[in-house]
Amino acid sequence: MRHVRPRAHRFEHQVVIVGGGPAGMMLAAELKLANVDVVVLERRATQDLESPRSRGLHARTIEVLDQRGIADRFLGEGTPMQVQAFAGIPLDISDFPTRHNYGLALLQSRFERIMATWLAELGVHIARGREVTGVTSYPQQVEVTLTDDSSHRAEYLVGCDGSRSMVRKKAGIEFAGWDPSVCWITAEVEMREQPEFGMRGGGGIGPAEDGRVGVTLAEPNTDARFQEPTLEDLRTALTRVDGTDYGAHSPRYISRFTDMTRQAVTYRSGRVLIAGDAAHVHAPLGGQGLNLAVQDAVNLGWKLAQVVNGTSPDTLLDSYEAERHPVATGVMRNTMAQRGLSATDARTVALRDMVADLLTLDDARKRTAGMISGLDISYSADGDHHPVVGRRVPDHQVKTAHGSKRVYDHLHDAKGLLLDLEAPSGFDPSPWSERVKHIVGTSPDPWELPIVGTVEAPSALLVRPDGHVAWAGTGTYDGLEEALSTWFGAATPP
């Protein structure tokens, strides 16, 4: 009898996301908030990570989570602290004008679990144990095929599938940059003898969960990255640095990572987009990768939603690369600089000492910490407009006829926001009322912006769903109509 192969299932959605890590989950939530039919295809059968990876969140990421009303979930499980550092030189941001003038120590595994709970509440489907192997583009759709022979078609595909992104490769997007100059071995182990905790060996040794010890040490040979790391490799690294392996045993995990620094030359090829590590990788110095991934997703989500929902033209997606590519380029630059300063020869140590000295100067500290924390991000070149344009909106209390609320409270549903901070004028925003909420109220004046300093509060401002200011007026509504059309599509006829 001839064997008849069962017909493979084919599913249809508006958007398919490959990869359910930080970028994929955040993007799925953003799309779902805008009522987009989205599915996440994730290779891992469970939420377990091979290693803890990220150890925390920076201030801007906490703000972004606050904009969606979920920051408390993360703050409740992590430890707020001054985590910002440049080449190991601590940078205090407790004087920064934000409610979250700190970072949050929180393992990536916990971050992902909290996100997954939120996604389940929103009704996002994460299909686990699903590995995508093929991508085919059609004029109106894109199709992915999986190892189980099923396939999913969608209007758009977003590769959030990490640094080795299959989606990026299939889309033919070049990943340009630099090969590794160093390889680290990292592990959580039990030890028979107590080591001294602190920085050394190009990394450091410190406490981990449940009485274990966390070890991260540079290895002399970058080719080590091609081999599976073993306990013996870790013991060798410990002995090289401290003269003893402290009786290391029973590893919870051991892995390797490098300072490979690469960025996709474009974040889009037709109906395929990429975000997070799929779009950029760098050394984890300063702890910025997960933060970048989440913020890529928040920049892309509302734009993609407006395109698939038919309110904005597909060209709106060009602003995703225009805004996010330079941010990742800046992070690559700062991690390469940090890597340069982490060498242990006498000359580099002298250079690092001088940099540490310079970072005690207020302007230098603020500028560098603004970059690491993400609070310096501006999507608009300085120009003939209010300084808040392009930057994140400050989370001021806004008093209205109905009471008082924070600006970020108004952003929970990921809609745009027109804030009239003086008496309502003759401008009628109702043609955009489906996409933009109109709030009339008052807020304090002047405003303090991170890095920029004190500025006069605008009389009105248009805030995008990602919390960045698209337009600000000072006693005039000039340019508002154009900004509304650019970012939220054409006016809907009455």
Ligand SMILES: Cc1cc2nc3c(=O)[nH]c(=O)nc-3n(C[C@H](O)[C@H](O)[C@H](O)COP(=O)(O)OP(=O)(O)OC[C@H]3O[C@@H](n4cnc5c(N)ncnc54)[C@H](O)[C@@H]3O)c2cc1C
């Ligand atoms: C040692 C180390 C320490 C780090 N420390 C920090 C830190 O302190 N702070 C920080 O911000 N960042 C840190 N990072 C970086 C951070 O871990 C990453 O930037 C972050 O995980 C990127 O998220 P992502 O969603 O883009 O990619 P990933 O987290 O890599 O997620 C990609 C997902 O796609 C899935 N996938 C891949 N291929 C397929 C496929 N073909 N089909 C289906 N699913 C697929 C994977 O299983 C994975 O779940 C660190 C990284 C390392 C290695």
